[in-house]
Amino acid sequence: MINQLRGDLYAIRHSGPVLICLAASLLAAALYTVLQHSLAAGDLGPEAASGVQVLSDVLMVSLMGPLLFGALVAQPFETKSVHNSLLASGRGAFVGAKTLITAAAVTALSLPYGIATLIGLATGAQFAPAVPTSFSQMLASGVELTGSDVRSVLAVTVTAAVLLTAKLAVCLPLAFRLRRPLVVMAIGFVWGFLADLIGTTAADVDGLAPLVRLTPFSSEHLPSLESTGGELLGTVAVSLVFIALMGLLAWLLFRRADVK
Amino acid sequence: MSETVLRTRDLTKRYGEHAAVQAMSIRLERGRIYGLIGRNGAGKTTLMRLISGLSVPSSGSIELFGSGTEQPRTEDLARIGTLIESPSLHGGMTARQNMHLHRLLRGVPDPGVEERLLELVGLAGTARKKVRDFSLGMRQRLGIALALIADPELLILDEPVNGLDPQGVVEVRRLVRSLAEERGMTVLISSHNLPELFQTATDYLIVESGELRLTLTLDELEAQTQQYLEVAASDTAALLTAIEETWPEAEPRVMPGGRVRLPHHAEKAEEVLRALVAADVWPTRLAREGESLESFFLSVVGGERS
Numbered sequence: 001m002i003n004q005l006r007g008d009l010y011a012i013r014h015s016g017p018v019l020i021c022l023a024a025s026l027l028a029a030a031l032y033t034v035l036q037h038s039l040a041a042g043d044l045g046p047e048a049a050s051g052v053q054v055l056s057d058v059l060m061v062s063l064m065g066p067l068l069f070g071a072l073v074a075q076p077f078e079t080k081s082v083h084n085s086l087l088a089s090g091r092g093a094f095v096g097a098k099t100l101i102t103a104a105a106v107t108a109l110s111l112p113y114g115i116a117t118l119i120g121l122a123t124g125a126q127f128a129p130a131v132p133t134s135f136s137q138m139l140a141s142g143v144e145l146t147g148s149d150v151r152s153v154l155a156v157t158v159t160a161a162v163l164l165t166a167k168l169a170v171c172l173p174l175a176f177r178l179r180r181p182l183v184v185m186a187i188g189f190v191w192g193f194l195a196d197l198i199g200t201t202a203a204d205v206d207g208l209a210p211l212v213r214l215t216p217f218s219s220e221h222l223p224s225l226e227s228t229g230g231e232l233l234g235t236v237a238v239s240l241v242f243i244a245l246m247g248l249l250a251w252l253l254f255r256r257a258d259v260k
Numbered sequence: 261m262s263e264t265v266l267r268t269r270d271l272t273k274r275y276g277e278h279a280a281v282q283a284m285s286i287r288l289e290r291g292r293i294y295g296l297i298g299r300n301g302a303g304k305t306t307l308m309r310l311i312s313g314l315s316v317p318s319s320g321s322i323e324l325f326g327s328g329t330e331q332p333r334t335e336d337l338a339r340i341g342t343l344i345e346s347p348s349l350h351g352g353m354t355a356r357q358n359m360h361l362h363r364l365l366r367g368v369p370d371p372g373v374e375e376r377l378l379e380l381v382g383l384a385g386t387a388r389k390k391v392r393d394f395s396l397g398m399r400q401r402l403g404i405a406l407a408l409i410a411d412p413e414l415l416i417l418d419e420p421v422n423g424l425d426p427q428g429v430v431e432v433r434r435l436v437r438s439l440a441e442e443r444g445m446t447v448l449i450s451s452h453n454l455p456e457l458f459q460t461a462t463d464y465l466i467v468e469s470g471e472l473r474l475t476l477t478l479d480e481l482e483a484q485t486q487q488y489l490e491v492a493a494s495d496t497a498a499l500l501t502a503i504e505e506t507w508p509e510a511e512p513r514v515m516p517g518g519r520v521r522l523p524h525h526a527e528k529a530e531e532v533l534r535a536l537v538a539a540d541v542w543p544t545r546l547a548r549e550g551e552s553l554e555s556f557f558l559s560v561v562g563g564e565r566s
Contacts, residue, residue, distance in 0.1 A: 006365075014350070081361065084362050087341075087410075089365075
């Protein structure tokens with residue numbers, strides 16, 4: 001599995017889509033922060049908020065996350081580099097490595113928003129959330145950055161990033177099944193918007209709420225600066241278990257599948 | 261006793277009702293080159309995929325390197341190199357970068373192997389050229405280098421000379437032979453190019469409709485496809501006497517009807533005619549006969565003979 005991870009990291013360094021996604025996320029996070037300040041300062045009217053939210057972490061990660069799953073999982077099937085991977089380390093290690101590398105890459109997409117939040121808070125400027133995501137709410141809170149606040153922002157950033165990754169982790173078995181980057185991206189993008197809706201609807205059904213709470217789709221898992229350490233840890237645990245389950249599902253789908 | 265590298269027993273792969281590979285039992289020995297011959301859809305690539313762990317058999321067993329197991333283990337698969345259908349290439353990378361990626365994937369510690377293999381397949385000078393700009397032949401060469409990156413004991417090559425120019429074909433042939441002769445590598449190679457396989461392989465597996473129709477060595481294949489001169493005369497005894505007196509090493513074979521086959525004189529019809537006339541034996545038939553590779557192949561797989 002280590003060989004596969006080393007190979008994947010090398011491929012990422014030479015892969016256009018992954019580097020472009022990470023750069024786009026960095027740019028979007030910076031722009032999103034500036035525009036939220038413009039909303040608060042009145043330089044942009046409230047009607048501009050819907051336009052600004054296109055740059056939010058939720059939208060950007062929903063768009064680029066599935067693209068990363070496609071590029072990192074499905075592309076080796078297209079290039080056939082999967083042949084050497086399977087000869088070298090077997091199917092279990094291949095799926096394990098892909099689960100780790102995609103989870104890390106998609107999580108990394110959210111991190112620029114955490115950094116932008118820290119910088120925004122450090123300026124002491126006002127910010128108006130264009131959409132109520134964890135990062136926007138932290139920015140709007142206007143807390144003064146003490147050492148413990150920085151730790152809290154970082155903790156919420158990591159939690160929100162892992163949560164977003166978990167929501168998109170359904171793309172993992174999908175990528176192993178479909179093996180077509182663009183199809184995975186399209187389905188994953190739609191899923192990114194439907195998932196929360198389905199989670200909220202399911203939570204309203206009698207008896208389903210406790211189950212939904214065990215998934216990353218529960219509205220209770222919205223990390224904020226008010227969340228306790230236990231709540232953040234709970235959200236991370238739910239997210240990691242869900243990602244692991246998606247990895248297991250991917251392995252079950254791929255275990256005896258034919259590779260072209 | 262020769263070492264068995266691969267043994268399949270009743271290996272079968274079904275897709276619904278269709279059997280792509282049907283109860284195939286084969287044995288490959290170390291250091292030999294096996295030519296896998298069959299028409300399109302005969303099951304060649306499926307067999308290669310099954311051996312490489314890219315497909316899972318519907319039934320039957322695959323034992324690699326005398327492991328004693330019925331399905332390939334990960335550590336056994338790590339001793340295989342493959343080029344199946346098309347090379348595993350990242351178009352946006354250079355040949356060297358592709359080599360580096362696959363060296364990492366295969367966990368090969370020696371970085372020098374990248375340059376050595378690129379040199380071996382004639383791609384050392386491609387420097388910064390992206391693989392997407394490579395010709396088909398260059399891609400095939402790189403695919404072969406990638407298949408060799410982990411110094412495999414069993415090399416599986418599916419149509420490796422596709423797209424290669426005549427010089428490239430000769431180079432691949434030399435490479436495959438040297439790998440088998442010098443490193444003791446076992447090679448399973450498929451090709452539509454029968455004359456090329458005839459010059460490369462030491463053994464042949466002929467498959468048709470997912471079934472193994474025939475296995476034979478190069479000597480056996482040569483015997484089957486040998487050209488000969490067929491002579492007949494009204495007096496067969498005199499004919500034989502004239503032949504044996506002129507060429508004591510001729511090894512004539514008398515066939516039903518009194519026809520005499522001369523296996524070493526296929527190209528010497530004029531010489532034979534002169535000798536017979538000089539011996540006052542007048543031939544009633546003098547013809548070069550024998551099966552071509554293609555004709556023999558078609559006779560095995562049940563197709564129309566040329």
